[in-house]
Amino acid sequence: MTTNREDYLKQLYRLEEAEGSVSNKRLSEALGIAPASVSEMLVKLGKEGLVQYEAYQGTRLTEEGRRRAVDLLRGHRLWEVFLREHLGYSWSEAHEDAELLEHVTPARLVERLDTYLNHPAHCPHGEPIPRGGDQAPRAELVALSEVPAGRRVILRKVREERALMDYLEAMELHLDAEAVVTAVGAYEGPVALLTEGKDMQLSHKAAERIFVEEIESRRKEDEDQGIENPSGGGSIAGGASRGAR
Amino acid sequence: MTTNREDYLKQLYRLEEAEGSVSNKRLSEALGIAPASVSEMLVKLGKEGLVQYEAYQGTRLTEEGRRRAVDLLRGHRLWEVFLREHLGYSWSEAHEDAELLEHVTPARLVERLDTYLNHPAHCPHGEPIPRGGDQAPRAELVALSEVPAGRRVILRKVREERALMDYLEAMELHLDAEAVVTAVGAYEGPVALLTEGKDMQLSHKAAERIFVEEIESRRKEDEDQGIENPSGGGSIAGGASRGAR
DNA sequence: ATATTAAATTAGGAGTACCTAATAAAGGGG
DNA sequence: CCCCTTTATTAGGTACTCCTAATTTAATAT
Numbered sequence: 001m002t003t004n005r006e007d008y009l010k011q012l013y014r015l016e017e018a019e020g021s022v023s024n025k026r027l028s029e030a031l032g033i034a035p036a037s038v039s040e041m042l043v044k045l046g047k048e049g050l051v052q053y054e055a056y057q058g059t060r061l062t063e064e065g066r067r068r069a070v071d072l073l074r075g076h077r078l079w080e081v082f083l084r085e086h087l088g089y090s091w092s093e094a095h096e097d098a099e100l101l102e103h104v105t106p107a108r109l110v111e112r113l114d115t116y117l118n119h120p121a122h123c124p125h126g127e128p129i130p131r132g133g134d135q136a137p138r139a140e141l142v143a144l145s146e147v148p149a150g151r152r153v154i155l156r157k158v159r160e161e162r163a164l165m166d167y168l169e170a171m172e173l174h175l176d177a178e179a180v181v182t183a184v185g186a187y188e189g190p191v192a193l194l195t196e197g198k199d200m201q202l203s204h205k206a207a208e209r210i211f212v213e214e215i216e217s218r219r220k221e222d223e224d225q226g227i228e229n230p231s232g233g234g235s236i237a238g239g240a241s242r243g244a245r
Numbered sequence: 246m247t248t249n250r251e252d253y254l255k256q257l258y259r260l261e262e263a264e265g266s267v268s269n270k271r272l273s274e275a276l277g278i279a280p281a282s283v284s285e286m287l288v289k290l291g292k293e294g295l296v297q298y299e300a301y302q303g304t305r306l307t308e309e310g311r312r313r314a315v316d317l318l319r320g321h322r323l324w325e326v327f328l329r330e331h332l333g334y335s336w337s338e339a340h341e342d343a344e345l346l347e348h349v350t351p352a353r354l355v356e357r358l359d360t361y362l363n364h365p366a367h368c369p370h371g372e373p374i375p376r377g378g379d380q381a382p383r384a385e386l387v388a389l390s391e392v393p394a395g396r397r398v399i400l401r402k403v404r405e406e407r408a409l410m411d412y413l414e415a416m417e418l419h420l421d422a423e424a425v426v427t428a429v430g431a432y433e434g435p436v437a438l439l440t441e442g443k444d445m446q447l448s449h450k451a452a453e454r455i456f457v458e459e460i461e462s463r464r465k466e467d468e469d470q471g472i473e474n475p476s477g478g479g480s481i482a483g484g485a486s487r488g489a490r
Numbered sequence: 491a492t493a494t495t496a497a498a499t500t501a502g503g504a505g506t507a508c509c510t511a512a513t514a515a516a517g518g519g520g
Numbered sequence: 521c522c523c524c525t526t527t528a529t530t531a532g533g534t535a536c537t538c539c540t541a542a543t544t545t546a547a548t549a550t
Contacts, residue, residue: 004507024528037508039529044506056515056528087357097354104345112332249537269498282538284499289536301498301545 003103006072007031008041009050012061013069021058070130071110076102077123078113084124085117091124091158091165125165126157126175126211142214144191145207149184153212155195164209171200178215248348251317252276253286254295257306258314266303315375316355321347322368323358329369330362336369336403336410370410371402371420371456387459389436390452394429398457400440409454416445423460 011030015022024042028035039055046053050065061069079098083089089097105113114120114131121136122128128135141156155175158168179195188204202210256275260267269287273280284300291298295310306314324343328334334342350358359365359376366381367373373380386401400420403413424440433449447455 002506025526033507034509035528036510036530041507083354087354087361089357093353097351100349100351101346104349106342106345108338109328109332109342112334116332247536270496278537279539280498281500281540286537 001068005041005045005050006068006103008038008045009061009065009069010072012051012059013066013073016061021060023058027059071107072102074130075105075110075113077127077129078110078117078120079105080123080125081117081120081129082113091169092162094124095160095162095165122157124175125160126155127160139213141211143208144181144193144202144210144212145184145204147181147184147191147212147214149181149192151181152178152215153181154178154215155210156213157211159209161209164206167206168210172196172198173200173210179212246313250286250290250295251313251348253290254306254310254314255317257296257304258311258318261306266305268303272304316352317347319375320350320355320358322372322374323355323362323365324350325368325370326362326365326374327358335414337407337414339369340405340407340410367402369420370405372405384458386456388453389426389438389447389455389457390429390449392426392429392436392457392459394426394437396426397423397460398426399423399460400455401458402456404454406454409451412451413455417441417443418445418455424457 008027008031011027012022015026015030019026024035024038027042028038031038033041042051042053042059045051045065049062050068052060052062076098079101080094083094083097084091114129119131120129128138138156144153144155147153155173155177158164158175174196177195179193181191182194182199183192185191185204190201190203191207192199192201253272253276256272257267260271260275264271269280269283272287273283276283278286287296287298287304290296290310294307295313297305297307321343324346325339328339328342329336359374364376365374373383383401389398389400392398400418400422403409403420419441422440424438426436427439427444428437430436430449435446435448436452437444437446
């Protein structure tokens with residue numbers, strides 16, 4: 001299995017999760033490879049039993065293809081954890097180098113890395129690390145941009161986009177931290193957040209790409225204490241009146 | 246730079262260190278690639294300025310070629326240290342997986358790995374890990390097979406051969422441990438060793454592939470205490486009378 | 491000095507994975 | 521229902537790296 005073929009499987013997996021059967025066009029875009037080359041490769045992957053492909057019909061992974069894609073994903077995310085926690089990588093750097101390492105990571109290395117890292121449940125941006133058995137399903141996540149002001153949330157996941165990762169890291173936003181949404185600007189205005197004693201304002205665009213778990217408690221009380229309403233587009237700065245945990 | 250080309254550079258480096266200018270035959274054997282293919286590749290590497298190659302003249306690395314080979318070697322050996330010390334790999338497994346990882350290890354990763362591992366001076370089998378400045382040159386090593394009985398030594402290096410590594414590891418021989426050569430069989434007979442309170446016998450073949458640092462002290466006394474002579478081919482078992490450190 | 495052997499090169503091919511250009515199939519709007 | 525746009529496929533070609541077989545060069549031994 002070459003790096004190229006592995007990249008096909010990875011993208012097929014990603015696209016299939018999101019949109020079901022995958023068109024050649026989407027795959028070609030995702031891989032940055034000419035559509036003609038994609039057709040050609042899909043025929044080969046089909047013959048190798050990794051995808052179910054029929055001309056003009058769209059593509060799906062077979063059992064085996066999916067298994068391989070998941071193995072790659074697992075390796076990728078474990079490397080990300082290692083690079084960040086132990087080698088001090090930033091989110092985006094970790095992603096880049098994990099992209100290389102995942103293709104030369106035999107099963108035994110994946111397993112030992114997993115043990116070494118203490119079986120982490122999520123990669124540094126909050127994506128689950130697939131494992132053998134069933135995953136403990138995580139609390140439902142919503143985009144930060146959909147959370148009304150006043151709610152308490154835990155930051156759980158950010159999209160893997162280089163610019164976003166660098167942006168959020170620069171402002172020291174940490175995953176798994178608690179936060180209070182102190183204001184939500186109307187008409188896609190910025191979202192204000194109080195987390196770890198810091199106030200921060202995020203663009204709507206960023207908030208769409210950050211996913212949080214809502215915490216039930218203290219919603220009513222927060223509102224009583226004067227935190228602004230979703231509809232109120234007023235002052236966003238918000239007083240750093242109390243820590244978020 | 247592809248994995249293939251990198252393998253050419255690595256082998257050229259290794260062979261050049263050992264024997265000077267490298268013949269196509271040697272390189273072809275070392276790489277397991279047909280001589281014709283080697284000729285062809287050397288022309289390309291020559292054009293890329295990585296080797297100095299002229300038909301029928303043998304090959305040498307250029308400055309740049311050597312630099313790249315050393316970078317690879319450094320990555321390889323650092324990975325070996327990581328795999329062994331942190332992931333519990335055996336010598337031979339560590340070597341195998343490092344062989345894969347070294348080709349996808351950008352400079353920043355090499356450096357952070359080095360820091361993480363605390364700038365190790367040697368890889369698990371005792372080869373020096375090249376670094377920027379000058380290496381602290383290590384005490385001179387001699388093959389264990391050349392050491393007369395009665396000498397005290399420190400085990401410093403073993404050749405990277407799979408069967409040897411597995412053999413030595415199975416008998417729990419540890420590098421950097423002190424040992425006393427208790428007997429040396431005549432006519433390429435086995436070498437007996439007392440190390441870490443254990444007696445072990447090594448074949449002559451193994452002893453040729455293990456390199457040690459001789460320690461000055463206690464040579465005379467050891468002999469006085471009845472440790473056998475180089476020429477004496479008698480009993481090799483030797484009593485486990487005292488620990489080696 | 492030449493005949494033989496060993497080493498190296500050139501020639502001719504194959505497999506992988508990509509590309510561009512040309513052609514064919516699907517699908518939506520009148 | 522057919523035209524036209526979009527999507528997909530086929531055709532033909534390139535680059536890389538390997539192979540075997542044939543040839544050339546170099547080295548050795550008489």
